[in-house]
Amino acid sequence: MALAVDDIVARCRDALTEHTPALAVRDVLDEFLADPKALEGAIGPVDAGGITTLYNGSDLTVLHVAWTPGMALNPHEHRMWAVIGMYGGQEDNTFYRRVPGGLEPSGGRELPAGDVLVLGDDVVHSVANSRREFAVALHVYGGDFFTVERSEWAFGTFEEGPRDFERTRRLFDEANARWRSQA
Ligand SMILES: [Fe+2]
Numbered sequence: 001m002a003l004a005v006d007d008i009v010a011r012c013r014d015a016l017t018e019h020t021p022a023l024a025v026r027d028v029l030d031e032f033l034a035d036p037k038a039l040e041g042a043i044g045p046v047d048a049g050g051i052t053t054l055y056n057g058s059d060l061t062v063l064h065v066a067w068t069p070g071m072a073l074n075p076h077e078h079r080m081w082a083v084i085g086m087y088g089g090q091e092d093n094t095f096y097r098r099v100p101g102g103l104e105p106s107g108g109r110e111l112p113a114g115d116v117l118v119l120g121d122d123v124v125h126s127v128a129n130s131r132r133e134f135a136v137a138l139h140v141y142g143g144d145f146f147t148v149e150r151s152e153w154a155f156g157t158f159e160e161g162p163r164d165f166e167r168t169r170r171l172f173d174e175a176n177a178r179w180r181s182q183a
Pocket of ligand 1: 076077125
């Protein structure tokens with residue numbers, strides 16, 4: 001039987017019962033990434049950047065995220081573990097350390113298709129898609145991604161403010177419009 005979104009969510013839910021859920025989710029995503037065509041079949045084709053919620057509960061959130069070519073999302077934290085499994089394109093991560101008055105860049109990690117990245121709950125990162133194709137991934141979080149209070153920071157000034165999903169939505173809209181006008 002073809003892979004379905006329900007199967008993906010069920011496997012992630014099962015992983016929550018393991019001793020180290022983030023690492024168990026990493027193993028689950030490793031398995032799914034071995035067959036990107038099956039994932040594509042379950043998720044459907046991507047023709048615009050955006051965030052799609054596959055599951056959202058108090059202990060787990062599973063998202064499908066497609067970063068539009070040329071898009072960059074400003075630094076933010078999650079305050080819960082996160083596991084990102086890329087199955088198309090590439091996501092460029094920059095990590096930051098908190099310093100008085102803001103942030104300081106502290107390394108990075110390019111995440112090509114087939115790679116899985118585990119982030120601890122105190123990580124601050126920004127992400128960018130510098131390629132001319134969508135960067136598509138499953139993002140799994142160990143909590144309720146949408147209601148937990150957390151911060152984001154402006155590029156450049158690194159001024160801290162509350163996580164602003166409206167702003168993220170606008171970033172996607174602008175990036176999608178720019179990408180469509182170039183296509
Ligand atoms: Fe993130």
